[in-house]
C-alpha cells in the first residue's frame with residue numbers, strides 16, 4: 001500500500017497542473033489516469049490561452065439561429081435527436097444562464113482567473129522547458145457581415161470596462177498579420193492579450209515530466225474505484241492500491257463517474273467538438289489562431305498542421321462520433337484559407353466539460369472530507385489549468401488563495 005498526501009484523478013491539463021502545483025509545494029502526490037497525460041480533451045483543443053475573453057460562449061437566443069440549429073443547417077452546432085431528452089435539463093439550465101445579464105455576471109466572476117491565466121502558464125512552461133510551444137501573438141476574430149460586427153459592440157464596451165483589450169483591424173492590417181487569408185470577411189478584431197500553444201499534448205506531457213522530476217508519481221488506474229478506507233481515500237492502480245488524506249477529482253467530462261456514486265450531483269453538461277489537421281497549400285501559413293466567428297470554427301497553426309476545430313455538438317458524451325459539421329464548414333474554411341488535404345483519416349472527437357454558468361467547479365467537495373473538485377472548465381480548460389492548479393494547491397495547504405475561490409464552489413447550484 002502506497003501512502004501519499006494527495007491522489008489526483010485525471011491527468012488532463014487540469015489534473016496535471018494540479019498535481020504539479022501540489023508537488024511544487026512539497027506534497028507527495030499520485031496522479032492517476034487510465035491513459036497517458038493529456039491524451040483526452042486536453043489533446044485536441046484549439047490551443048488558445050485567453051487572458052482576454054469577454055462573454056462566455058452562450059446558447060443561441062436569436063430565433064433565426066435557433067431555427068438554423070434545429071434544422072441542422074448551422075455550421076457551428078449539431079445535436080443528436082435521440083439524446084435531447086437526456087440532456088434537456090442541462091440545456092435548459094444553459095439557456096437560462098445565457099441572458100446578457102448572467103453572461104456579464106459570469107464574465108466578471110471569471111476575470112480574476114482569466115487575468116492570471118497566461119502569466120501562470122508561463123511560470124509552468126518555463127520550469128517544464130516548454131516555452132517553445134508558446135506563441136504570444138494574440139488571436140484574430142473575423143466577421144463576414146456588418147451585422148455580426150455590430151453585434152459585438154456591447155461585448156467590446158463591457159470588455160473595455162473589465163480590462164479586456166480588442167483592436168479593430170482593417171483589411172490591410174489583417175492581411176499584413178495573416179497574408180494567407182483571403183478577404184472574404186468585412187471586419188476583424190485583434191485580441192492582443194491572448195496566447196496560444198503549437199502542441200497542447202506536448203505541453204501536458206512536459207508538465208507531467210516536470211511533476212515527476214519533483215518526485216510526483218504517475219500511475220495507471222481506474223478512478224471509478226475511488227473509495228473510503230480507514231478514513232482516507234483509496235484507489236486501485238496497476239501498481240497496487242494508493243491511499244491519501246486528500247483526493248482531487250480532475251477528470252473533466254468524466255468527473256461525474258466518480259462523484260455520482262459518492263452522492264455529489266453537479267450539473268455538468270458536455271459540448272462535444274471535433275478537430276482535424278490539414279496541410280496548407282503551397283507556402284500558405286498562419287501565425288496565430290483565427291476564428292471565423294459567424295460560421296463557428298477556428299483555424300490554428302499546430303505542429304501537426306493547420307488544426308480546424310468545430311463549435312458545439314449537443315449529444316451524449318459516449319455516443320459515437322458524428323462529424324457532420326465538417327461538411328457544412330469546409331466550403332467556408334477553404335474559401336478563407338488555402339487548406340489542402342487532411343493529414344489524418346478521421347476527425348478527432350473531444351468533450352468540453354461545461355457548467356451552465358460557464359464557471360469551473362473548484363474547491364472542497366460538499367460533505368466529503370478531503371475530497372477536492374477541479375473540473376467543468378468548458379471552453380477554457382487549457383486556459384484555466386495553471387490557475388486551477390495554483391488555487392487548489394493553495395487551498396489544500398491552507399495558504400491564502402491568490403483569488404477569491406467563492407464563485408467557483410460546487411454549492412452555488414444548490
Ligand SMILES: Cc1cc2nc3c(=O)[nH]c(=O)nc-3n(C[C@H](O)[C@H](O)[C@H](O)COP(=O)(O)OP(=O)(O)OC[C@H]3O[C@@H](n4cnc5c(N)ncnc54)[C@H](O)[C@@H]3O)c2cc1C
Nearest residue numbers: 012014034041042045046048223252273350380381382383
Ligand atoms: C474542440 C475543442 C476546442 C477547445 N479549444 C480550447 C482552447 O482553445 N482553449 C482552452 O482553454 N480550452 C479549449 N477547449 C477546452 C479544453 O480542451 C478542456 O476544457 C480541457 O482540456 C479539459 O481538461 P481536463 O483536464 O479537465 O479534461 P481531460 O483532458 O479530458 O482530462 C480528463 C482525464 O481523466 C481521465 N479519465 C477519465 N475517466 C477516467 C477513469 N475512470 N479513470 C482514470 N482516468 C480517467 C481521462 O483519461 C483524461 O486524461 C477546447 C475543447 C474542445 C473539445
